[in-house]
Amino acid sequence: MIDLRKLDEILRATDGDAGCVAGAEILEAYVELELTGEDPARVYPGTAIHLGSCPGCRAEHDGLLEAARRFADLRPE
């Protein structure tokens, strides 16, 4: 039989999805909340849903989160 979990993922289309444009506008805020240990889904639920469904935005989110951690020590002179 079809792996229903995989099929569910492939067909994921959840109510409240904020879309790519809205997510891009606040992506840095979303990531900053994660970095401080807060749950960004409480503040940006539509973007949290979107990141679970859009591979392009998810890749950018993952990259920004990692970059913000890795290059966090840059200070102005």
Added chain:
Amino acid sequence: MGPGGADETVASRDHFSDACNRDRVVTARPSSGQSFSARGTPTPVDAESRVWVEQLRAGHPRHHQAVARLHDVLRRVALFELSRRRHQLRFVTGPEFEDLAQQAADDALVKVLDRLDDFRGLSRFTTWAYKFAMFEVSAKVARHAWRRQPPEVEEIAWDRLPNPVALRPEDRLEQRAQLDALRQAIGELTDRQREVFVAVALNDVPIDVVALKLGSNRNAVYKNLFDARRCLRARMAAAEQPVSNGNGRETGAKTDARPGSSGAAWLR
């Protein structure tokens, strides 16, 4: 944009019942430009971020040094992100890799400097700036992948779907019924929905590459994908082959096809 789920920008009012039969046009609503924190209160920009913004403004005594420092870190961020996406850049060699990072950093820096007034303090300045490097890398990787290896998106990778442990005859029968229902539902999508769904959801073609192929953009392609997924769920349910969602709740035509209820916040 505000707290509590209003993080949507795209507006379209087509009903879901229409979504299965035609492709929507997506229009972006301008952002309000208000400066609010994630909690809806005015955001005080942190001291370091304020210094970055001041020094990056033309005419500041430290402008050139600040620009050089930011460019250097944007190049390292781009290089890091390109490394993360190396699987999409199989044919890129060392010097070309460095060149892509340099171009992404150059373009990100131009955007950051052009949009200094848009920095709202929702994050540290550096996180905001790194976002532009991410976007530039995304765009450049997609363009590169598109030029080097245009996607073949018409063929369906059916082997992604069946569960290999399902060997019992009755399970095979059930699988056959589900696959038949899915095949039929895919065949009933619009041409655009089918092309996008098969490429992105079944064949793992990057959504930005599909957008380039279609002369479109990511947001519009994602909407095609969203509508396709909605239609497929509804039609699977109508064929008595419903798909459970991540919470174990079945979704399908009965809830999704309600007039005026598209489901996606961006459609309202």
